[in-house]
Amino acid sequence: MKKMTFIHSAKKMTIACSILAASVSFGASAFAFSDLKGDPAETKINALHKDGIINGVTSDKFAPKSSVTFAQGIQFIVSGLKLSPKPDAGSTGTVSSYFPHVNDKAWYASAFLTAKQNGLPLDKNVDPNAAMSRAQFAHLLAEALKTKGNFPVTMMFFNITDGDKLSKDVMNNLQMLLNTHLVQLDKNGNFQPNDPVTRSQAAAWIYDTAQFAKNIEAPDDSANAPGYNYETDINVTKAAEGVNKVTLTVNNLPNPGYGLVIEKIEFGKDKTATIYFNVTDPEPGKMYPQVITKGSAVTFLPEGYTAVAKSVKGTSSPAPGIK
Template sequence: MKTTRKLVLVSAATLLALSIAGQALAATPTFSDIANSTAKKEIQSLQERGFVAGYNVLEFRPEQILTTAEGTSMITNTLQLSLAAISFIKAPVASEIFKNVKDDVWYSEAFINAHYNDVQLPADLNPAAPLTREQFTAYLMQGLEKAGNFPMVKLSPQPIADEADIDPIYQGGIQRSLFYKVNILGADTKFEPKKAITRAEAAIMAFRAREVLEAQLANPVPAE
């Protein structure tokens, strides 16, 4: 009887140890393709918090171009945009808002959440189309300012070498992203607005936006 009881106790302890080890292992970042990425720290942090996912458990594909669906999902997840504070008579569906977005696919909810949190995505967008740097910046800033209820700020516009290439509708968002240091220009002060953004570049911006949001939520500057 004593032997049996000892075996039961040992088995229970072993199972507990294996369970804890398994949980720790599951929480460990598993992307094997970000070791040499300039966004390694940001990607790992976002993954650990459940804000980003890879193509599978091993691949984030940091240098791959970010699609509109991926970018919208990254923005809504990182900023935790949701419908929690909104009441509806009928539950919204993506296909009634966006011409080319299907219902019940992995990105449907992200588009709904973005739309109802003032992210100004065009109704005729293509979820598979690449996002440019100016587009992702504008959408990210719209989501950030909604999530944090930021005040209007008086900006002294930063000089941008290729400002003439920026679409005027994105200009304000880009300048605000520079003000909050979500974007940081290099020595050449170029923004490259029309360049398709990579998943790594987007992750860095999303990480910075999350930090700005958390600072605002911890010590709110009231909107006027």
């Protein structure tokens, strides 16, 4: 599998700085862009413009099909997800001390520094005028989303037809974005990871991700309520490149009528994936042999996460073996 970098897979663009600045400067106008008719992201773009997140390349043109540069893309992500400067995070120097090709006085300089302080994995030699690929933008967007806190998501594995073009880290983040419905594959299961991300696509992803971030909630208090101490086993095996299959088993259930359901998965910043499960009761009116049995359920996790099982009625169990 080829490892993607933020420099070699990017196409160079020559866009005047004044146009770049106009594309992401703050301040919204009262009218809609004139070149968005029929664009699927028209409503979302206008909403972001109204909120002062993005502007057009001119006063009335958005250029939805134009490619997004790193300068624009980083500003989109930092502004759209409201990332805050964190000088106490150790990134207190000038932006050019971290990214030599970023001018300290450029309109996008503060966005790059904020991205650095929030842990976004930008290549040191990133060219702010280079076009961002769809995979690069999605990867950084997912990393920005993770800074908003833990959030539950039930993971299923998406077979990405052109997934062999993705690095492990990008694949993990893309699986998360697909499971949260923040990005989609085409009808053939392709993501076109190396294609430049357009301004329309980037704006739509920013809008949806920002809305998702607003709704991030802490786990239900019932997950921490006292209850049954189930005996659980977690078996982790490699399912595909960058993806692990997790089989959760609850032992010593009273009879075969009891079942097991995975309610949600919460991904922590410490690379822990907490699998919340519930043991379902037997169907009323049915007779079951009174024999001790087991219940199992399967889910999928990005490679690198440690699985922990937790009943919504209490108990937890760390996963041995593969991470």
